[in-house]
Amino acid sequence: MSLKKFAPLVIASLSAGCSSSETAQPEVEYLVPEIVQTLPFNESSFTQGLEVDGSDLIIGTGQYGGSRIYRSTIDGQEKASQPLDPSFFGEGITRAGDVVWQLTWNEGVAFKRDATTLEELARVNYDGEGWGLCTSGDQLIMSDGSSTLQVRDPETFEQLNIINVTLDGTAVDKLNELECVDGEVYANIFMDTDIVRIDLDSGAVNAVIDASSLPNNADPDINNVLNGIAFIPDSENFYLTGKRWPDLYEVRFIPAG
Template sequence: MRSVFDEKRAARRGVALGAVGLLGLTGCGSADASAEEQVEVPEDAAVEQLSVEVLETFEHDPDSFTQGLQLAEHPEYGNVFYESAGLYGESDARIVDPGTGEVLASQDLPADQFAEGLTLTDTDVWQITWQEGVAHRRDPVSLDIVETVQYEGEGWGICFDGERLVMSDGSSTLTFRDPVTFEETGTVEVTLDGEPVYQINELECVGGQVWANLWQTDQIVRIDPATGEVGAVVDAAGLLPEEDAANADVLNGIAAGAEEGTFFLTGKHWPKLFLVRFTTA
């Protein structure tokens, strides 16, 4: 039996290409010309090099072009993932069962908006868009849009550190924003051993640090938001088994787990989601 979500998804796909052509296939955003595919850690740099230990594996919707992921408590469904799924004509905000990958609730974006990162504050869900310059403040229970605000530039990833929003735009800059008004309050440049780090994508704020996927790579970096310095680089290559990778896109989606030091990782069109721990390589 098809669920209401499946019916909504089929209807979205029916209008997606006619509404906006093939723009959504270009990916997350326009990469900086200075960007390299992988960051290299100099031998004498004071940067931790970490690998991934898989603790558990879960099902994930392979049709989700995952842009943002966060574990949180929902008053009706209990422990859930809030997830943002992208692509023109297919973008939505959704609430997902962590154990099964089932979509419990979702709200579509207009067909001409490409959803990017998503995060929860103490009272709201903020979801950003790629090139449309709009952010939606949503009710965390229903996912209904409460307010829509505008911002300059592209939107890639976003997280909440308990006091402020931290947002990426694919460059080497992180932008800080007020969690109520979304107004910009400051910026910091991200560097590794003094060199700028580009392609900063999906973000997770935890323990006073910002963990970030680097777009088009299997790397995750840990950033000190006070200085912008990268203190650790995680190599997550090979996380998705080869038999599952044929129709999958890049690693993208990081959420802090319930147990300290654990994270959930997935990717765009990945059929699996992993509970992991980062360990010394």
Template structure:
């Protein structure tokens, strides 16, 4: 075989390999537990976020029980505010020195000062509110369907919607969200699956199996995995669930 023929063969082989890789579908990853931490088993967790100082924001649901609070990693509660009793609290995200908090069926988002949790404004939106996460110059919003919304970070005004797909099919049940760079992580409602989504295309790049996390909550179909928070400057995350007594520091491998 001549040199030119060898190069040609290598080029064809590389092209075939690239084609196979593109058609291989999403990566399949597992949530590997690095550390188990105490959590509040009364919290019907709807949103989880790590603050700049390493403390954790927790948003909880249920009418008459919904609240937003901050805590240390080891479980010491620092600040807490109750939502009005008619609200069912949902996801949260931090934008600069403020925090947005959704409500489920009320079409109302509450804006708070990030340190004190004091309310400083409200916004409205159409349909249900489930999860939120912030990227540069936008907030991503979920409503339990296969669609995600791009929202203005200051007003929460909707800009556009895009559909999340895996192998060409819509992915329903997108719930709690976490934005990390060009990726959006979303847990699939009532399951132990998490998807890593390309924030521009909406395509699922990875399917993460978190079934290995022990669910030590009391037996109840509602007490499912719900709560994803990236730990800044690491490749690790915190995961927990609704009324779980534990929070897990994990890496996806």
């Protein structure tokens, strides 16, 4: 699904058990990433979640029999790692306070982990698929591959709200890896090189980032796509990578054209 042809949108934001409400159409920015530096990345990582945590990265990976969550330095030196049982396919991750949450794809299980050691503390069941996850203030934001984002409690993982995401009146589906920044969510679009920026209050997409210019140096494989976005605190920059990509790109987003 290419988003480049779309313009401003109307969005309906739904709460569980509540009716929808419309918001004014926002101005949509069209941006591209400008590479600041290129760093080495673990090319065996089927990246499903990426997050900056202090001076480290936390990475969640997928694939049955190969899923894990690990902590590394920015230049790739591993410091802690926890594998998933081969029956689980790992998905998105996020840190919320003293814990890290990790999703699974089809298994309906979220792992609650110690933020430092990444050791499992608890498991919580949820309905449907798990794709991306990020922390916005005192809430978790979760994607499931559809055009909706779920708002969840960071302690219990209970679902609180649902946000429908559309662009120019059209649902934007395949929302995947997420990064929450100052009341907005950046979302990778599965199997695409577009990233959308979503206003959390309204659900409105207010920017489309065309990341097709980033070099994909992974081995040829339909699955080795852009997937991984992490904000760098105290800056305006982000890290971007992909599934089994050997490179981690520090980028800034600038106007297209």
